[in-house]
Amino acid sequence: MKKYLFFAASAALLMACSEKPGYDITGTVSDSNLNGKYVYLYTYGSNDAAPLDSALVQNGTFTLKGTQETPALRTLRFAEDVVEPVRANTGENAPFSATFILENGKLQATLGPSSSVKGTPENDALATLQDKIKATRQDWDKLIKDMKSEDKEVAEAAGKKLDEIDAAVTSFVKSYITDNNNKQSAAKLFYDFRYNLTEDEQNDIIAQADSVFKTVPGINAMIDHLNILKNVAVGKQFTDFEMADAKGQMHKLSEYVGNGKNVVLIDFWASWCPPCRREMPNLVNAYKQYKNKGFEIIGISLDSNADAWAKGVKDLNITWPQLSDLQGWKNAGAALYGVNSIPHTVLVDKDGTIIAKNLHGNELNAKLKEVVK
Structure with missing residues (x-):
């Protein structure tokens, strides 16, 4: 009997060792009207392409499982005729949609008015940053409304406050990017906030970034753009046309x-x-x-x-x-x-x-x- 138990244990160990690691996404959806609907997994930056996978929402939950050879940016979202697309504020996820790093491990997705994916160090760090962005912008909608006020003082005060909030958000997003110049989440933020960063700041970030960072959609176009800007930089002769x-x-x-x-x-x-x-x-x-x-x-x-x-x-x-x-x-x-x-x-x-x-x-x-x- 002992010999049999030894072989059984050895076989189980060998099977465990031969199993490939994978990801397990457990998701929750806050809107009960989405029960019976499918949530889709897309390659980031390729929303017109066919989804990589899908899961049925039942009782406010869904599950996706698979194996990811290397970490990659992915987006979870519903079909556009199910959840109408809403343009998100820069750096934030749109309602009932989340862009995250798909990697092997146990991930928890929350899809609702405020969406996120957590469960691995990079996704946790990204979600924390997104929470900080959202908290900093808590008065954003009211200030946008106040900017349109016929009262000049109210409009000017709102504009000034919006500029302060924008500067604060840009500052800590830039810190995240420079501290994670080998991460795809940082590259996505770099692309999202490209209009908030100066030409010199962008060049410095690209100079320090690794090859993984540069594989994210949009980064090559940014690099091409920066190369054009070098031809018309301060100190250069103007370009005729x-x-x-x-x-x-x-x-x-x-x-x-x-x-x-x-x-x-x-x-x-x-x-x-x-x-x-x-x-x-x-x-x-x-x-x-x-x-x-x-x-x-x-x-x-x-x-x-x-x-x-x-x-x-x-x-x-x-x-x-x-x-x-x-x-x-x-x-x-x-x-x-x-x-x-x-x-x-x-x-x-x-x-x-x-x-x-x-x-x-x-x-x-x-x-x-x-x-x-």
Whole structure:
């Protein structure tokens, strides 16, 4: 009998050793209306592709099991006709959807108005960060509403508070990214917060990141974009291009820039862009103050409709030269200057050297006071 027990124990041990490790996702769904519906597992960044797996929600729970050879970003969500997609705040999960690191181990998914996946060190760290982001933004919706107030003081106070919250969130997200430059979750956040990070900050992060970080969807495009920006960095000569004015006549940028006469602000904007419209009165005032002192502005519009462009120029009292190829975000000049958000400004000295980028408001006024004599 002892001999039999020995062999039985040995066989069980061998079977256990031969079993591949796997993942076991236990999920809960807070909405009872989703009972009887399927939740799907997708490759992150490929939501149009077929799901990798699915699970039926029963009594508010579901289970997914499998084996994952290497950790990878995945997204859990319902079909769009079951849960209508909602755009989430940057860095947060959308309701009833969660992006996480799929890796072998026991994972716990919570899908609801606030969603998360926990159970492994990286997923736990990501969920903690997301909770911190959400807590910091607890007054976000009210402040957005207050910004639209007709009471100027209320609107300005709300705008200031929103900027403070945004800066705080960006600060601790940046810390997470730099502390985890070998993690896919950090790479996803890097992509999500790319508009909040300066060009120098992005270059520093990429320089330190490992190959796993760089495999995340979107990172290669960011690297390509940063390489374009190096060609139009501060201290470089401006890049020339040719584009039509509102009458269809072609002009080279060099007709206005680098001719030894003026300091020139190249302003990438569009009539449909609210931040551009908010900034325009400042540009109008700066132009009035400095246009006879060796200062010029050349507007590059990312409009795609000629009538909307013309109306924007008129309504905003723009009197400086304007060019556009009416290709929207595919604007050829914007591509050469790595423009992926507007308003985007490039300040060029009289000899064609780029001396500053993305100056707005008081920062632009201070710089013009320094360089335009």
